Amino acid sequence: MSDPAETSRTEGTGARWAGTLRREAGAAGRAVRAAWSGPGRERDLVVQSLKATLAAVLAWFVASDWLSDPMALMAPWVALVLVRTTVYGSLRQAAQQWTAICAGTLLASAAQALTGDTLGALALCVPPLTLLAHWPRFGDQGVYAATTAVFTLASGAVSGPAVGHRVGQAALGAVIGVAVNALVLPPVHLRDVRENLAALARExxxxxxxxxxxxxxxDWDAATAADWSRAADRLERRHEGLRSARGWSRESLRLTTGPLRALHRVPLDVPPESEDARWGRVTGHVAALTRTLAVAADDDRTPAPPQAAALRIYARLLHLIGDASEAEGERFLPAGIGGHPADGSRAGTKRETERETGTEQETETERETGTEREMEELRARLQDSLRDHAGQGAAHTAVLATLLLQAENLWVEVLPGARRRSRAG
Structure with missing residues (x-):
C-alpha cells in the first residue's frame, strides 16, 4: 500500500513541473508572437540567429568545398560565435578569439613535442592557458585558448602544417563572421534606449x-511607505538598465553609422544623453520623496506626517506630475518605433486627426498650460499649509517642507516647459 504522504509529494512535484512547463511554453509562445508581430528584441534575436547560421554555412562552404581543407571545422565554429550583438563587438572579439586560438594551438603543439604523450601535454599546457583565460585583454574569449588546446591534442594534429591550417581556418571564420554581421542587417540598438527611457518615465x-x-x-502606514520605497528601488534598477542600453547604443553605432544612414534602415534620432541624466534626477527625487514618507510613518522617529488636508492637496499635485511623467514616456515611443497611444485606439485616432489638421502641438501646449496653472494653485495652497504647520511645531513642518521641495524638483524635471520658464524667471 502506497504512503499517502509520498503520493501527495509526488503529485505536488508533478504539478510544479507541469506549471513550470506551461509557463515556459507560454513565454515561448509570447516571444514567437512578438517576433512575428513587429520590430523588437525578439525579432532581433531571430535575425541574429539566422545571421549566425548564414555565417557558419558560408564558412563551411568556403573552407571545406572551395578550399578543400581537411580541418574545415574551425572556420564555421569561429564564424558562428562571432555574429555578436554589435559590429564593433564582433571585430573586437574576433581579434581576441583568434589570439586565444593561436595561443592554445601553439602551446598544445609545443607541449606534445616536449612530452611525446597526449596526457602529459594536456597536463602541461592547460594550466597556463586556463590562467591566461582570465587576462582582461582577452575579455570573455580567453576560454578558447584552453578549449582549442584540448581539441588540438584530441585530434592528434600537432604538426607544423596542421597548426597552420587550424590558425588559418580560425582567421577565415573570423573574417566571415565579422563580414556577415557588418553587411547583413547590421545590428543597431537604438530601440533599447527609447524603450528604457519610456519605461522609466512611465514607471x-x-x-x-x-x-x-x-x-x-x-489609509497609509509604515508598510505602505515601505512598498513605495521598493517601487523607487525598482526605478533605480530601471535607470541602471537605461545606462546599459545607452552603452550598447553607442557601441552599436561604431563602424555602422554611415552605412545605416545611407540605407535608412533605422532612425538615428535617438533621444540625447541629457534625457538619461534628466530621468536619473527624477529617479533620485522619487526615492527621496518615498524615504521622507517612510520616515514620517515610523512611530519611532521624530518627524510626523502633515495634516490630512495638506496631504490631499499634495496627492493631487503628485497625481498631475505622474500624468506628465507618463505622457513624457509616450513621447519617447513615436509611431514606427513601438509607441502606442496612452488612452487606447480612440485616443490614437484623435491624435492622428490632430496631426493631420496641424492642431496637435497647439492642443498639447494648451493641455500643459492648464496643468501648470493647476499645479501653481496647488503649490500656493501647500505653501499656505506650510505656514499653518509652522505654528504647530517642527515635526510636521519639516516633513511637509521636504515633500514640497521634492515635488517642486520633480515638477521642474518632468515638465520641460516649466523648467525653461523657471530658469527664465
Missing amino acids: AGGTLHAVAAGLADG
Whole structure:
C-alpha cells in the first residue's frame, strides 16, 4: 500500500513541473508572437540567429568545398560565435578569439613535442592557458585558448602544417563572421534606449500615482511607505538598465553609422544623453520623496506626517506630475518605433486627426498650460499649509517642507516647459 504522504509529494512535484512547463511554453509562445508581430528584441534575436547560421554555412562552404581543407571545422565554429550583438563587438572579439586560438594551438603543439604523450601535454599546457583565460585583454574569449588546446591534442594534429591550417581556418571564420554581421542587417540598438527611457518615465509616473492614491485616501502606514520605497528601488534598477542600453547604443553605432544612414534602415534620432541624466534626477527625487514618507510613518522617529488636508492637496499635485511623467514616456515611443497611444485606439485616432489638421502641438501646449496653472494653485495652497504647520511645531513642518521641495524638483524635471520658464524667471 502506497504512503499517502509520498503520493501527495509526488503529485505536488508533478504539478510544479507541469506549471513550470506551461509557463515556459507560454513565454515561448509570447516571444514567437512578438517576433512575428513587429520590430523588437525578439525579432532581433531571430535575425541574429539566422545571421549566425548564414555565417557558419558560408564558412563551411568556403573552407571545406572551395578550399578543400581537411580541418574545415574551425572556420564555421569561429564564424558562428562571432555574429555578436554589435559590429564593433564582433571585430573586437574576433581579434581576441583568434589570439586565444593561436595561443592554445601553439602551446598544445609545443607541449606534445616536449612530452611525446597526449596526457602529459594536456597536463602541461592547460594550466597556463586556463590562467591566461582570465587576462582582461582577452575579455570573455580567453576560454578558447584552453578549449582549442584540448581539441588540438584530441585530434592528434600537432604538426607544423596542421597548426597552420587550424590558425588559418580560425582567421577565415573570423573574417566571415565579422563580414556577415557588418553587411547583413547590421545590428543597431537604438530601440533599447527609447524603450528604457519610456519605461522609466512611465514607471516613475506609476509610482507617483500610487503614492498620490495612498495619501489621498489617508489609509497609509509604515508598510505602505515601505512598498513605495521598493517601487523607487525598482526605478533605480530601471535607470541602471537605461545606462546599459545607452552603452550598447553607442557601441552599436561604431563602424555602422554611415552605412545605416545611407540605407535608412533605422532612425538615428535617438533621444540625447541629457534625457538619461534628466530621468536619473527624477529617479533620485522619487526615492527621496518615498524615504521622507517612510520616515514620517515610523512611530519611532521624530518627524510626523502633515495634516490630512495638506496631504490631499499634495496627492493631487503628485497625481498631475505622474500624468506628465507618463505622457513624457509616450513621447519617447513615436509611431514606427513601438509607441502606442496612452488612452487606447480612440485616443490614437484623435491624435492622428490632430496631426493631420496641424492642431496637435497647439492642443498639447494648451493641455500643459492648464496643468501648470493647476499645479501653481496647488503649490500656493501647500505653501499656505506650510505656514499653518509652522505654528504647530517642527515635526510636521519639516516633513511637509521636504515633500514640497521634492515635488517642486520633480515638477521642474518632468515638465520641460516649466523648467525653461523657471530658469527664465
